[in-house]
Amino acid sequence: MSECFLIELTETETKEAMDDFIDAMAKILEEANTNPETVRRLDGVKAAKELFWIGLSDSGVLKIS
Numbered sequence: 001m002s003e004c005f006l007i008e009l010t011e012t013e014t015k016e017a018m019d020d021f022i023d024a025m026a027k028i029l030e031e032a033n034t035n036p037e038t039v040r041r042l043d044g045v046k047a048a049k050e051l052f053w054i055g056l057s058d059s060g061v062l063k064i065s
Contacts (some may be wrong), residue, residue: 009018032039 009021028039
């Protein structure tokens with residue numbers, strides 16, 4: 001069965017940030033194809049229980065909650 005996920009980049013992302021993201025996704029794909037045992041499905045229940053938010057404060061400081 002095929003699966004996919006949607007990624008929506010905002011118009012505020014720079015070309016450099018998008019290029020970095022594409023490079024990271026290409027590395028993940030390569031790893032999945034060469035070492036499939038290292039790539040596993042997300043545990044949805046665990047993810048929901050351990051949900052956290054990452055963002056920037058008004059002063060530009062990274063916040064994790």
